[in-house]
């Protein structure tokens with residue numbers, strides 16, 4: 001089944017898809033620290049409509065989220081892209097990298113100096129996730145459902161689409177993406193988080209592809225970076241859960257364009273009343289998208305990136321009156337508004353990172369959304385893909 005125009009919110013995972021139509025009532029907006037309390041107050045006074053909230057939390061913990069009660073919700077099998085025929089944007093488009101790849105490389109180099117400069121200090125910087133963006137201007141409006149529909153080609157990811165706040169009248173901006181990363185889910189007492197950190201590119205040639213995966217598995221730098229994220233998530237969940245464990249250990253997680261190291265972390269709530277909003281607050285943003293220590297890394301991101309991430313590297317999901325919910329990290333995504341889109345990708349910078357490799361890694365991550373748009377990083381049309 002292909003996306004329905006009246007639907008504004010979609011999450012389409014391997015296990016099935018969840019969609020929500022219409023916006024009935026906005027949750028009073030606020031920072032993530034008050035999310036659980038606002039959601040609770042909302043549910044307590046709810047008179048009609050679904051007892052579900054959907055939407056997005058921005059990267060900045062102090063910025064206001066955009067979460068609402070929809071008019072109706074639906075659960076279906078995973079969306080397939082089978083009916084989606086037009087494979088590329090129609091007409092010419094231009095892409096302006098912001099920053100340029102070269103300027104991004106310089107920011108990575110600066111970041112490495114900052115990391116080295118704090119070595120030995122009590123709160124030394126160990127990791128900063130730096131991102132870059134591509135500004136796309138198309139000849140015609142980009143249809144959010146069309147783009148979302150194309151993301152279903154990659155069955156390893158969770159495709160998402162959610163509206164964003166807007167001052168203007170007309171269709172709101174949408175955040176649309178193909179995330180491989182679960183921030184946290186809470187169903188009953190079971191809590192799951194599946195952080196990723198450590199990446200290498202996929203290749204069409206199968207021998208090269210295998211080599212890239214093996215390199216990642218054996219890379220000490222990536223393993224260390226990954227374990228630090230796993231430790232941080234485990235520590236953040238520990239106060240809420242009895243037995244936090246990693247049943248499968250660390251495994252290779254492929255998407256269509258990237259290899260990642262991933263670890264599924266599972267716990268059982270001590271207090272069955274703990275709602276998912278409280279867990280989102282405890283975890284967001286993890287070092288997979290911000291860095292370590294969190295506040296110091298967030299400051300470096302603010303100083304070096306030079307733009308507001310908005311909802312990129314935030315979290316997108318749903319929660320209900322029982323406190324259940326699923327929240328994914330908003331990655332491999334674009335903010336789409338009319339004929340314009342802004343695409344985002346970042347990479348974790350640690351001691352030993354190399355600017356050229358981080359430029360290449362972010363290019364690989366951008367391919368998730370560029371491929372769905374049918375263009376390359378320069379805005380050139382890719383060959384007509386099989387739909």
Ligand SMILES: C=C(O[C@@H]1C=C(C(=O)O)C=C[C@H]1O)C(=O)O
Nearest residue numbers: 197198199288331345346347348
């Ligand atoms: C920041 C992004 O990805 C994150 C960073 C990763 C890394 O540095 O290895 C891996 C997966 C994600 O947690 C992104 O896709 O923009």
